[in-house]
Amino acid sequence: MKAGIIGVTGYGGLELFRLLSAHPEIDELFVFSSSKAGQELSNEVPHLYQIFNTKLRSIEQLDPGRLDVLFCSAPSGVSSELLPPLTQKNLKIIDLAGDFRINDADTYRKWYRKEPPPAPLADNAVYGLTEWNREQVKKGELIANPGCYPTATLLGLLPLLKEGILNPSSLVIDAKSGISGAGASPQSATHFSKANDSFSIYKINEHQHIPEIEQTIKTIANVDTNITFTTHLVPMTRGIMATMYAELAAGVNSQSIKEIYHECYGKKRFVRIFNEKTNLFTKQVYGSNYCDLTYAVDERTNRITVVSVIDNLIKGAAGQAVQNMNVMFDLDESEGLNQLPMFP
Ligand SMILES: NC(=O)C1=CN([C@@H]2O[C@H](COP(=O)(O)OP(=O)(O)OC[C@H]3O[C@@H](n4cnc5c(N)ncnc54)[C@H](OP(=O)(O)O)[C@@H]3O)[C@@H](O)[C@H]2O)C=CC1
Numbered sequence: 001m002k003a004g005i006i007g008v009t010g011y012g013g014l015e016l017f018r019l020l021s022a023h024p025e026i027d028e029l030f031v032f033s034s035s036k037a038g039q040e041l042s043n044e045v046p047h048l049y050q051i052f053n054t055k056l057r058s059i060e061q062l063d064p065g066r067l068d069v070l071f072c073s074a075p076s077g078v079s080s081e082l083l084p085p086l087t088q089k090n091l092k093i094i095d096l097a098g099d100f101r102i103n104d105a106d107t108y109r110k111w112y113r114k115e116p117p118p119a120p121l122a123d124n125a126v127y128g129l130t131e132w133n134r135e136q137v138k139k140g141e142l143i144a145n146p147g148c149y150p151t152a153t154l155l156g157l158l159p160l161l162k163e164g165i166l167n168p169s170s171l172v173i174d175a176k177s178g179i180s181g182a183g184a185s186p187q188s189a190t191h192f193s194k195a196n197d198s199f200s201i202y203k204i205n206e207h208q209h210i211p212e213i214e215q216t217i218k219t220i221a222n223v224d225t226n227i228t229f230t231t232h233l234v235p236m237t238r239g240i241m242a243t244m245y246a247e248l249a250a251g252v253n254s255q256s257i258k259e260i261y262h263e264c265y266g267k268k269r270f271v272r273i274f275n276e277k278t279n280l281f282t283k284q285v286y287g288s289n290y291c292d293l294t295y296a297v298d299e300r301t302n303r304i305t306v307v308s309v310i311d312n313l314i315k316g317a318a319g320q321a322v323q324n325m326n327v328m329f330d331l332d333e334s335e336g337l338n339q340l341p342m343f344p
């Protein structure tokens, strides 16, 4: 198969390059840059020096007819303009940005403060939360790969919401991310001397992933929610931990929660259910496509705490994108994704 990557010099794009260059079904990989066309990829990223002699091509040189699959890992707002002229029969596209995730144009405008993508294409996009939308992904032509925080959050909450055992108006999600979640472009908040040895909260009640999470809870679990969702920056390179709190319906106990999770994810390759109250940490999934989950039922408060950890660049971005590609091309879902987590 022939694959292309737009945005390969960014963090998500580089992880796509790493995974796809080792993928047994990919024989040719074309890489595109909007700002460094003509240069060697390894000049930009020395960790690839003398391993790959791959030239960055301009996006104008992208011939969609020569590719089977195209990954777009550019900042949100870019793919709305870039992708419509590139869509064509027999080309599958996987977009890592937020552009095609939100169904309602006004909701997109409000949270992203950008113009939404053109309607016919946006309407055909499939939300690529692989574990939950496998059948739609299989038939999809354009996949909106989920956001990193929504992946961690939704994998943790959907099984319980679908069973109707959480009070939806009580949902509180407290999420923390490593700094690579903010991308490769330097910003004040991610400057070493500000972020190191510190811990910060950001986008309180304004995070663009709020409508994505609420929309997916509605479409998959048919539950209306208004979530409280708060994000924090942690001075580590990778990883997301989402800690989620909700009131439990009467009569629900630890045993029933355990059964729901095992029933839902027992046969899913990339979601691992740990025993109740396991002390999860982000490094246990570092560099891998796993989402690890645990939970704790508090009979004193009648609340549940659900904890989810992922690597934001793998299950939260490039790994899930490759997982979606595998499903779309009828390959083994774990093809190219069998790396063990890196530890310590
Ligand atoms: N970082 C993360 O953990 C996650 C990121 N995402 C999403 O994935 C996408 C990529 O994120 P990330 O890799 O972190 O971002 P980066 O900022 O690290 O990289 C984005 C890349 O996009 C390219 N780019 C910039 N402007 C344009 C343009 N106008 N046209 C084409 N390409 C452009 C740049 O490469 P060049 O100048 O060479 O073209 C750049 O390297 C974003 O939409 C992000 O929101 C989703 C989940 C997790």
Ligand SMILES: CC(=O)N[C@@H](CCC(=O)OP(=O)(O)O)C(=O)O
Pocket: 076, 096, 097, 098, 146, 147, 148, 149, 177, 178, 179, 180, 181, 182, 183, 208, 231, 233
């Ligand atoms: C740490 C950090 O800054 N993370 C980013 C995640 C960005 C992302 O995944 O963006 P889209 O889903 O909108 O494409 C953020 O919180 O905005």
